[in-house]
Amino acid sequence: MSDSSLATSAPPDPDQDGQPAKATPRPQRLIARTWTGWRHSRTGPLAGALGLAVLLVLPFYAEAFWLQLGLxxxxxxxxxxxxxxxxxxVGMLSLGHAFFIALGAYGYTYFAADGADGRAGLGLPPLxxxxxxxxxxxxxxxxxSPVAARLRGIYLGIASLGLVFVGQHVLxxxxxxxxxxxxxxxxxxxxxGLTFENVPGQTLFVLGVPFQREERLWYLALGTLLAALVCYRLLVHSRAGRALRGIRDHEVAAxxxxxxxVRYKAxxxxxxxxxxxxGGVLLALAFRRIIPETFGVALSIEYLAMIVIGGLGSAGGAVFGAAFVASLPPVLERYATQLQGTGTSTGGLTAAVVAKFVYGAAIVLIILFEPGGAASLRSRLRRLGSRRRAKAAESSTAPASPTHP
Structure with a gap:
């Protein structure tokens, strides 16, 4: 029960004559707290709307490098x-995520290819x-899933890792x-009615800006991510999501x-x-050409690093972790090349090697100081800011103490 509800429901203290004293109403304080809570509850949606607006207008100003990185x-x-x-x-450790990403990437390529390159394909419409x-x-x-539902912890991780080795052999x-x-x-x-590839003589102009392949795929990938986030949140807040968390917290009790x-794990x-x-379909479209080496064990480890850095079970944390891990190597490579052009030494380390050092350092620091990842840190900062605003509002609306000459 909140402080305000306690203040309005508790009986007033008796006065010196033993009669109940009249409670002193504090409408200004209640209104200030209500306003503070209302404003705080809308901070997240407002920030999300602002971020979405930035992403929507970014293709009009960003270079091709940043658009490709965004994909x-x-x-x-x-x-x-x-x-x-x-x-x-659910608490299920899977190291075979790269295998299913490869299925999406190669599956789309096989279903959509028409066999003109001498490879097998069905020639289906891309959608x-x-x-x-x-x-x-x-x-x-x-x-x-029957195997995954009956294994726990590291045993499931090793079993799912076998999928990656099998997938690499087949690929x-x-x-x-x-x-x-x-x-x-x-x-x-x-x-x-829509094409996402550059067609000679058919350049699309939006507000005077030519929309090439990267700009068109940007909105496709952004819309897909938003739809995936909605589906994820609907699932997490549904009855099935509560059952999954019950299995994670105490499987026997659930x-x-x-x-x-077994059914919910499957x-x-x-x-x-x-x-x-x-995600594999979108990665294939972003890469334009896919090779087996991309979908190895290292990719599964990177996805594990993403959710540890972002925070387990958090959709926003997953997006943050993905942005951090996916963007770090190309950004480092871009600016390392510029540094080498100016004569600055990089110590012989490639961008991929430096990125792995940064991943490792970030994971160690998170485990030591914030095991909940970036999502937990965000929640902690939000609570701290909320308490500070509440104290500021309370101090500003509190009656001033009388002064005696």
Whole structure:
């Protein structure tokens, strides 16, 4: 119960004659607290709306490098939502996330390719191919879910890691399907009435700005990420989400309360695989050409680092972690090249190596000082700011003490 409700419901203290004294109303203080809570409750939505507005207008001003980087971040964030659902909401450690991302990327390429490059393909419309690729990732995840539902902790991690090794073997050796170690080109995406590839002589101008491939895919990836966030939040706040968290907190107690542990774990693995497959489709479109090396064990470790840095189970934390991990190597490489051009030594370290050092340092610092990740730090800062505003409002509305001459 809040302080204000206690103040209005508690009986007044008796006066010196034993009669109840009249309670002193403090409407100004109550109004100030109400206003402070109302303003604080809208800080998050207002910040989100401002951030969305910035993302919507960014393609009109940003360079091609930053637009391409944004595509990688959006695609990575979609797949990271599947990882944080599995580990953060259910407590299932999976190191096979890269396998399902590869299923989405290669599945879309196979379904949409027309075989003109000498590789196998069905030649389906790109939108249908993307839907089939996500469904393929979900189907394979559903097939693996009985194993995932019966294993816990590191055993599930090792079992799911086997998927990555199997996937790498297939991607390298099934050359007719995947192109082998050299990979294969990704078909351009299109929808009825919309094309997302540069067409000679058909440049699209919006407010005088030419919208090329990167600008068009930017809005496609951004819209996909927003839809994925909505689906994630709906799932987390649903009855199924409460059951998943019950399994995470105490599996035996959840089973005793009638929760089908095996069924809900299989459901979580299915949804997580579909998120990964959708992220794989977006990654394939961003890369234009996919190779097996991209979807190795290192990619699964990077996704684990994303959700640890961002905060387990937090959608915003997953997006933050994805942005941090996905953008760090290309940004370091870009500015390292500029430093080398000015004669500054980088110590012989590549951007990828430096990024790994930064990942490791960030994870160690988070585990030591803020195990909940960036999401927990954000919540702590929000509570601290709320208390400070409440104290400031209370001090400003409190009656001044009388002064005696």
């Amino acid at each position: 990688f971040v959006f695609a990575t964030a979609v797949a990271a939502l599947g990882m944080t659902l599995l580990l953060g909401q 249908i191919a993307a839907v089939f690729a996500v469904a393929l990732a979900g189907f394979i995840g559903l097939l693996f 390298v050796n099934a050359e007719a399907l995947t192109g082998g170690v050299n990979g294969r080109d990704v078909p351009a995406f299109s929808a009825p 089973a005793a309360m009638g929760v089908s542990v 459901y979580a693995f299915l949804v997580s695989s579909m998120f990964a497959g959708l």
